[in-house]
Amino acid sequence: MRPLPLLASMLALRRGLAMSTAGPRELRITQALTSAFAPAHLEVLNESHGRREDESHFKVVVVSDKFEGVKPLIKRHRLVTAAITADTGGQLDFHSLSVAAAKTPAEWDGVVAPSPKCAGGDGRGTKR
Amino acid sequence: MRVLRVAALVAAANAFVAPLAARRPVAVRGAPEDAADAKIDSFVKDNKVMLFMKGTKIFPQCGFSNMAVQILNAIGADFETCDVLSDDFIRQQIKVYSDWPTIPQLYVDGEFVGGSDIMLEMYQAGELQEMIEVAAAS
Numbered sequence: 001m002r003p004l005p006l007l008a009s010m011l012a013l014r015r016g017l018a019m020s021t022a023g024p025r026e027l028r029i030t031q032a033l034t035s036a037f038a039p040a041h042l043e044v045l046n047e048s049h050g051r052r053e054d055e056s057h058f059k060v061v062v063v064s065d066k067f068e069g070v071k072p073l074i075k076r077h078r079l080v081t082a083a084i085t086a087d088t089g090g091q092l093d094f095h096s097l098s099v100a101a102a103k104t105p106a107e108w109d110g111v112v113a114p115s116p117k118c119a120g121g122d123g124r125g126t127k128r
Numbered sequence: 129m130r131v132l133r134v135a136a137l138v139a140a141a142n143a144f145v146a147p148l149a150a151r152r153p154v155a156v157r158g159a160p161e162d163a164a165d166a167k168i169d170s171f172v173k174d175n176k177v178m179l180f181m182k183g184t185k186i187f188p189q190c191g192f193s194n195m196a197v198q199i200l201n202a203i204g205a206d207f208e209t210c211d212v213l214s215d216d217f218i219r220q221q222i223k224v225y226s227d228w229p230t231i232p233q234l235y236v237d238g239e240f241v242g243g244s245d246i247m248l249e250m251y252q253a254g255e256l257q258e259m260i261e262v263a264a265a266s
């Protein structure tokens with residue numbers, strides 16, 4: 001009976017499945033944030049509520065030392081947005097970006113606020 | 129005679145239309161954005177707490193805008209809103225104005241504060257209430 005390795009392999013499998021369903025935009029956001037912030041913790045959540053493949057709504061959580069001393073909060077959000085939009089001329093090329101947390105490891109409490117449903121004013125919310 | 133009169137009318141009409149037509153490309157390029165900018169400016173300057181959102185206070189058309197309204201209501205703020213869905217130029221121009229890619233957008237005392245994520249975090253920290261109280265008292 002070795003439950004731990006089994007659990008670990010199940011988690012690895014789940015992670016593998018999650019990776020395989022990440023679309024190109026999700027991967028691009030993940031790469032951009034990883035290289036900009038070397039995050040201690042990173043979540044890139046595809047919250048598109050039309051079809052997942054729309055990749056229209058994302059929520060990100062970035063925990064990084066790079067936010068040390070960066071105040072007020074809006075400056076951190078601007079850094080996150082700049083990293084994500086660097087390849088698209090500073091323009092967001094999808095409908096909705098929520099920066100649920102941009103914190104230092106010391107500030108990070110592991111809590112991610114749930115997102116409200118966007119609805120976007122245009123049905124699926126895919127208009128930019 | 130009659131033909132002549134019509135010709136004169138047409139000429140007069142052309143004289144009037146031609147300069148307008150010549151001006152039109154410039155007007156189309158500049159004016160709507162400038163007009164939107166001017167509208168945004170006066171919204172932001174005339175209202176101490178100004179929220180650009182999708183929908184209205186009563187019927188928000190987006191969960192993030194709804195959250196922004198709920199936060200301001202919870203604070204008891206006296207705030208004005210602008211529905212960007214009703215004006216496509218404002219909808220686009222507000223993102224340029226603030227250099228911020230998403231809506232809702234909150235302005236307090238003429239200054240851009242942030243979107244709903246920032247509003248929520250500032251509210252939870254008690255900072256938004258303080259900022260709005262200070263603005264209301266000024």
